[in-house]
Amino acid sequence: MNHFQLITLATTTLLLFTSTTNGASTVLDVFGDPVIAGSEYHIAPYNYDAIGGGFSWKENKRPFTPCPEFYVLQNEKNTDYGQTTVFQPIDGSSNKVTLSTDINIIFPKVSPPAGLPFFCDKSSNVWKVEDNKKVLLGGKKGGKDSNSVFTIKELKTGGYGIFYCTSSSECLGLGIDPKSKDRQLVVNGQQPVPIVFVSNDLFSKKKYATYVASS
Template sequence: MKHLFLTLATITTLLLLLSTPPTTTAANAADNIVYDVIGEPLQAGQAYYMVPYDYSDVGGGGLTWLQKTKVTCAPYYVSQENVNTNFGQKIAFYPQTPGQTDITLSSILNIVFSSFTPPINCPGTSNVWSVAADPATRLNFIELRGSRGTRDLRTWFTIEDVDQGGYKISYCPRNRRVDCGSLGIVSRDFGRWLGVNGTNPLTFVFESEEFFLNKALGTKSYAA
């Protein structure tokens, strides 16, 4: 009889544990999701405009691609539009983890310009962001020469939360051959270039295509 009561008690305890909803786990998972400006989870492979959280802090607009020289097949670099009324080009995120649909904080991912078509006569050029060291300046800029889904550590970034609002893009390869840091703007060579440990670290928000079009048409208010 004693063993019977112990068995019944054990079964009751297990049933209680199984029936208790994992609220803490669910809340933690929700806290790790990256959201766009209207509170929707950022989706892998979907196009977004990545724009400054506070335009008044940086003076520029969204992100685009640009060559530093007019030499044929010169590398394309990620740069910031000079005026804040230009929201730049569409960007998509692809997590390293297969099957991941929601973009989460600190998850390793590739970043691509979804509307950039590499010139067919320029091998190596792609739409994937990659960190490239500049020996002349000893700075690390973001160029378009990566491959999505490879083991190339130069192409893997993370999105991190910022206490004051918005998000930052971080780069910290495991081999630590370059300095870890957030992406920011480096103003030089007649341009505003995106680089690691930039002189002006940049805080971003993400706007979906639908939201961007509604904002442009004035049919929805902008509330970052």
């Protein structure tokens, strides 16, 4: 039995017991623990039987374009955890990530190379959404740059979804571009990717043993 099968077993009993603190529901990882701001998590598929694994990034090769572009994608193999992510609430008032809170999403362990110094803006590992609805890297931390602000919501079908809010009343889920060859992430409100959050404790023997026992 591999790690992703264990995640699926755990989510059937742990995932949607969301805790409530100060009127806000806390997002939980697959162990039932609160998702902590600034800590690293893998974003994994809620449904193990579905195609796709964790999230990562890739350079978009564009001919005759001097400035590099890096986009977010879901790995095709569900045994590939991809890059760890960090969720950082915009207001910074709590160390726990809650549902519908404005957050930045960051790949903490990658540093996309910047473009040519006199032609391109410096790249970053912060997620953002461009006008064409693609989810790219190159965003800014904080709430001033609205195209770098996301939120997490529960899905009725199970699991969580990451949403991009264009206004206080309109939030669209992040899904897979059906036209892309490598499962590129885009704003797609009709089919958001059902996900769970896996802390690095999955790979420690102590947490892993508890995890198996609870299943």
